[in-house]
Amino acid sequence: MKKHPIIWTNVILFSLTFLVAAIAVPYYALTVGFTAAEIIATILCMGYCGISITAGYHRLWAHKTYDAHPVLQWIFAIGGAFALQNSAIHWSSDHRVHHRHVDNNEKDPYSAGRGFWYSHIGWMLRDYQGESYFDYSNVRDxxxxxxLAFQHKHYLVLVLLTNIGIPLLLGLLVGNIWGMLLSVGVLRLVLSHHFTFFINSLAHIWGKQTYTDENSARDNGFLAFLTYGEGYHNYHHIFEYDYRNGIRWWQFDPTKWLIKTCSYLKLTGNLRTVPEDRIAQAVAKMQLKRAKDKARHLPNAEQLLALLEQEYQLLVAKIQDYYQLKKELLQQKRNALVDQYHASEFMQRYQELKLHLQQQQNHWQRLTAAFS
Known part of the structure; x- marks a missing residue:
């Protein structure tokens, strides 16, 4: 088999930083000890790097799920250089290719189909992409x-200023340069790298496929905790233009919370979301598919498959009716076009449809659960 050339810069960078984080950092912690200031600074800087990637590189620029004020864009651009994951233009180009060709071992730059090691870090250690690695035709926007043009042009300078300058400055402020260099400089960088890399690797291996199984992406709440909400990856791969990854109120998605909070401060706008009926139908479709897979192996398979299909169509019809009326109701309220009498009539119909949908959903859950 053809062996692609090793990218020595990446191999040396990842190897040295990992060795320092794995050996020198614990040794320093045991022999000297890290102060509260160094621990807090490391957590804050790691959060800044992570959010710059998730809210900036990923949801703002790669997928354009919302608009951001230039001040916020500068913050993310500098934080992205601090995270040392290439320029936003380069990162977004790779990521758009990944979404277009997900799981295609030849075209997906970090295809999970080639194994954990490859999708996690291996794809960056050898020149697998050749000249296409610098093809930015899909990010002309x-x-x-x-x-972004400034960050791309001056990326190396920004990397040095942030990854060396910030730890040095913090070290001078607290009077401990070596402690800050090890914690904020190295440990923060290694953790930030691998937590992000988990989305390319573990998030395509470990978790649930609630919305689609047409690709390997999974939803994983634990990974969401490590990656500021990016762990709900199955949802993201089917609805990539939604500014949210965790769509439920209880799902951990600080990136979503930040984007939404910034909208109240006029720093973000045009937040894009997927209609609720499309989400509900995606969930029902996956439940149908799993139930059919089980039903095919039962003695009365033909009748069971027909029943499942019939119940599924009833559920989809109720979902469409309910959310269409809900949309109309919100529009009427927004435009104040309904008088009190018709508003009451409208609400009564809405509540009836909501009740019927809940009943149908409960029935559907019981039916599909019988095949789990």
Missing amino acids: LQKNPI
Whole structure:
């Protein structure tokens, strides 16, 4: 088999930083000890890097799920250089290719189909992509952004200023340069790298496929905790233009919370979301598929498959009716076009449809659960 050339810069960078984090950091912690200031600074800087990737590189630029004020874009651009994951233009180009060709071992730059090691870090250690690695034809929109053009042009300078300058400055402020260099400089970088890399690897291996099984992406709440909400990856791969990854109120998605909070401060706008009926139908479709897979192996398979299909169509019809009326109701309220009498009539119909949908959903859950 053809062996692709080793990218020695990446091999040396990842190897040295990992060895320092795995050996020198614990040794320093045991012999000297890290102060509260160094621990807090490491957590804050790691959060800044992570959010810059998730809210900036990923949801803002790669997928354009919302608009951001230039001030916020500068913050994310600098934080992205601090995270040392390439320029936003380069990162977004790779990521758009990944979504277009997900799980295609030849075209997906970090295809999970080639194994954990490859999708986690291996794809960056050898020159698997050749000249296509620098093909930015799919991010011409981002190249027109002066902030991103500046970051791309001066990326190396920004990397040095942030990854060396910030730890040095913090070390001078607290009077412990070596402690800050090890914690904020190295440990923060290694953890930030691998937590992000988990989305390319573990999030395509470990978790639930609630919305689709047409690709390997999974939803995983634990990974969401490590990656500021990016762990709900199955949802993201079917609805990539939604600014949210965790769509339920109880799902851990600080990136979503930040974007939404910034909208109240006029720092973000045009937040894109997927209609609720499409989400509900995606869930029902997956439940149908799993139930059919089990039903095919039962003695009365033909009748069971027909029953499942019939119940599924009834559920989809009720979902569409309910959410269509809900949309109309919200529009009427927004435009104040309904008088009190018709508003009451409208609400009564809405509540009836809501009740019927809940009943149908409960029935559907019991039916599909019988095949689990």
